[in-house]
Amino acid sequence: MTQRSPKATAERNRTLDLASALVRGVVAAGLGLGALTVLVMVVWISSPYPDSGPGGVLRAAAGVWLLAHGAGLVRPDTLSGVPAPVSLVPLLLVLGPVWLAHRAARDAAEPEEGRPGPSRAGAFCAVTAGYLLVVAGAAACARGGSLRPDPDTLVFPVALVVAGAAAAGVWTAAGRPFGPLPSWSPLVLQEAIARTLFRDRAEAACRSAAAGVTVLLGGGALLVAVALGRNAGAAQDAFLGLAGDWSG
Numbered sequence: 340m341t342q343r344s345p346k347a348t349a350e351r352n353r354t355l356d357l358a359s360a361l362v363r364g365v366v367a368a369g370l371g372l373g374a375l376t377v378l379v380m381v382v383w384i385s386s387p388y389p390d391s392g393p394g395g396v397l398r399a400a401a402g403v404w405l406l407a408h409g410a411g412l413v414r415p416d417t418l419s420g421v422p423a424p425v426s427l428v429p430l431l432l433v434l435g436p437v438w439l440a441h442r443a444a445r446d447a448a449e450p451e452e453g454r455p456g457p458s459r460a461g462a463f464c465a466v467t468a469g470y471l472l473v474v475a476g477a478a479a480c481a482r483g484g485s486l487r488p489d490p491d492t493l494v495f496p497v498a499l500v501v502a503g504a505a506a507a508g509v510w511t512a513a514g515r516p517f518g519p520l521p522s523w524s525p526l527v528l529q530e531a532i533a534r535t536l537f538r539d540r541a542e543a544a545c546r547s548a549a550a551g552v553t554v555l556l557g558g559g560a561l562l563v564a565v566a567l568g569r570n571a572g573a574a575q576d577a578f579l580g581l582a583g584d585w586s587g
Contacts (some may be wrong), residue, residue, distance in 0.1 A: 360447035364469025398484025444508025
């Protein structure tokens, strides 16, 4: 009478798996936010003219972390008094949050030894929800700082970036399927076609990425050179106005 039925045990395991996936999303977001906060704190400590306390630094770090997800920021304290938008996303900072969300979803969707693990949809939803909880907390923290997030950008593109990274992680855990062949086809043929598709698409993706990076770097260098040449006086004045140490 006191023994648990197999159905109850399966339901309990499924609930634990979803809770574990939710925690994985929270931890992934916390790791990215914590790493970026450490970097911002180092720059603040080494700055010769800090104009805010630790609270302001933490709020600024939360804003920069949201900016790495594509959120738009607003800087209210300007010389003209008009709030200035900050919407240029630093591409290098995007890699950390996207990789952490991808890895959390991949680990959550992979079945553990002796346990089937959660469903793919459940792992995706749980990891995304856990990650977005930290996003909401960071947005609330940065709301009173020097870099305030734009609420309209928290859904798009921030939530879309997190969901896309989590979906890619679940897809990776599933073996990166490109579409099933008919069930009557031989298994050897299915594996050969899957390997060929993956190889061809991987090569095409690498070639496209290399060409895109080359065009971006070359075009960016050209734009910087032209801008510095056309505004040499302003660039010299801005450079002379910086602090003399490495952080400046």
